[in-house]
Amino acid sequence: MLRRQLLLESISALLILLFLYASMSKFLDFRTFYHDLNNQPFPHSWTPFLVWFIPLTEIALSLMLIFERTRLSGFYGSLVLMGLFTIYAIAILLNFFAYVPCSCGGVIKHLTWPQHLVLNLFFLGLSLSGALIQRKKPFKQPFITAPTKQSLV
Amino acid sequence: MKKMKWTLMSLAIIISVCGAFVTRPKFDCTQATQYYFTGGAYMPAGTYGVNYICEAGTTTCTYYTTNGITFFTCQIGSYTPGGGLTVKNPEANPSPSNSSH
Numbered sequence: 001m002l003r004r005q006l007l008l009e010s011i012s013a014l015l016i017l018l019f020l021y022a023s024m025s026k027f028l029d030f031r032t033f034y035h036d037l038n039n040q041p042f043p044h045s046w047t048p049f050l051v052w053f054i055p056l057t058e059i060a061l062s063l064m065l066i067f068e069r070t071r072l073s074g075f076y077g078s079l080v081l082m083g084l085f086t087i088y089a090i091a092i093l094l095n096f097f098a099y100v101p102c103s104c105g106g107v108i109k110h111l112t113w114p115q116h117l118v119l120n121l122f123f124l125g126l127s128l129s130g131a132l133i134q135r136k137k138p139f140k141q142p143f144i145t146a147p148t149k150q151s152l153v
Numbered sequence: 154m155k156k157m158k159w160t161l162m163s164l165a166i167i168i169s170v171c172g173a174f175v176t177r178p179k180f181d182c183t184q185a186t187q188y189y190f191t192g193g194a195y196m197p198a199g200t201y202g203v204n205y206i207c208e209a210g211t212t213t214c215t216y217y218t219t220n221g222i223t224f225f226t227c228q229i230g231s232y233t234p235g236g237g238l239t240v241k242n243p244e245a246n247p248s249p250s251n252s253s254h
Contacts, residue, residue, distance in 0.1 A: 024173030
């Protein structure tokens with residue numbers, strides 16, 4: 001039980017490390033991030049939306065992963081986000097788009113697309129493991145319980 | 154356990170925030186005028202995403218200069234004229250099949 005809890009805390013900490021680092025790097029070099037998004041093979045009209053949506057989602061997921069009550073949702077969110085990043089990296093490696101863009105975000109920028117894919121798969125695996133372990137945890141009773149069928153009679 | 158949890162979380166937050174500050178680029182060369190090398194001269198590249206893009210690659214895509222004599226590498230990649238997949242004004246340049254009517 002203690003080992004499982006420690007594993008959960010470690011997985012959460014690693015995901016927080018990734019998401020907070022990535023979002024902070026984007027905000028600290030916002031112009032370059034905007035510039036890098038314009039280099040991606042999707043319409044430029046998406047950039048003003050994505051430039052806020054991606055880092056804010058990463059911060060929201062980090063906060064959700066800190067607290068026990070929101071952690072499972074945080075793991076599911078991480079799974080979706082990392083899944084989308086992984087699909088995008090695979091699509092680029094399979095030459096699905098007209099050209100191969102640069103990768104972005106702090107030191108992650110220096111990774112090649114195959115290295116990027118390995119990193120994404122690693123964190124995708126962590127998110128999946130976290131969600132599965134968290135689901136198995138005994139459910140904590142909420143402060144206000146829903147009325148049972150018997151109590152309503 | 155709670156103490157361990159908060160130690161781990163605090164460490165993750167501190168490392169990520171400090172790491173982002175430490176790895177932040179000190180000088181953003183993309184804010185300077187960008188040039189591309191034609192093989193014989195350095196020519197102004199124009200606006201990124203409009204006049205050119207940098208595709209993935211290991212060569213130098215654009216250069217910048219501080220004195221007009223020495224040019225330094227700025228963006229890495231392969232210099233490609235044009236704005237990627239963005240069509241600025243499709244009506245302005247109709248296809249031959251549409252103009253034949």
